[in-house]
């Protein structure tokens with residue numbers, strides 16, 4: 001019998017989160033980009049294939065987890081892969097869980113001295129006073145589920161009397177939400193790639209088109225709805241500072257191999273860290289692959305690097 005020389009990759013995609021379609025679109029691109037002479041790729045969808053994955057775990061060399069949002073980007077799948085002794089790309093259980101929860105991530109940023117907009121966290125059924133919150137944070141405010149992605153369940157509140165409804169809406173997606181100070185400015189996102197040491201990639205500026213109050217779901221996934229400029233046309237000191245913050249966020253959240261940190265450059269020139277993504281979108285035109293390309297790393301090579309780092313970092317408890 002000839003032993004399979006190709007690396008056997010489990011592409012874990014789909015899932016049950018609000019970002020299922022985004023995941024499946026990325027998975028198709030990964031299948032297209034990985035060299036079939038080097039990799040044999042088998043898909044597993046956590047919505048239907050968890051038992052099959054467990055049964056076939058000994059036939060898998062490495063996993064590529066392309067799931068966004070809860071039960072994918074939050075450490076749960078990563079924990080299962082640890083138990084099954086399967087290496088996987090990107091961050092481990094702790095980092096994934098911390099980064100996915102916006103309240104926890106912001107608490108970590110604060111502790112590391114990383115500027116992040118002021119916020120309050122509210123639990124389901126908790127009493128709160130809209131006027132106290134708006135006095136503290138000012139208007140407008142952003143309301144977001146603690147655990148979610150792709151701007152799902154989020155809204156801008158411009159009038160105090162709209163706060164309750166926005167909170168109720170966000171609470172449909174998670175039992176904890178945050179209300180955050182709104183930062184007016186330009187949106188930058190900073191990729192980080194590598195193990196020892198991780199390095200900052202060129203920044204991307206994201207400019208949602210007219211009709212989008214912020215980088216919402218439609219602006220993210222409707223072709224042409226958003227302009228993306230890479231490298232971001234900002235001055236060199238701003239680039240350097242934003243890259244430092246992306247690296248600091250990666251470190252503060254104990255992330256591994258890659259991440260993408262969203263920031264806002266306010267009108268006075270200060271940078272604010274909004275959140276960090278541990279499994280950024282992975283089509284060739286997604287933000288992280290664009291940034292890698294600007295650093296000379298084409299999409300297929302980026303995927304290979306992530307798989308190589310997965311094998312290298314396995315069981316190092318990073």
Ligand SMILES: Nc1ncnc2c1ncn2[C@@H]1O[C@H](COP(=O)(O)OP(=O)(O)O)[C@@H](O)[C@H]1O
Nearest residue numbers: 117142149150151180181182183214215262275
């Ligand atoms: N505090 C804020 N001030 C201004 N805009 C914000 C703020 N927080 C989020 N946004 C806008 O909402 C978008 C999505 O928010 P983000 O926290 O990155 O959530 P997600 O995990 O859904 O990407 C951002 O890309 C930005 O356009």
Ligand SMILES: [Mg+2]
Nearest residue numbers: 150151262275
């Ligand atoms: Mg974001």
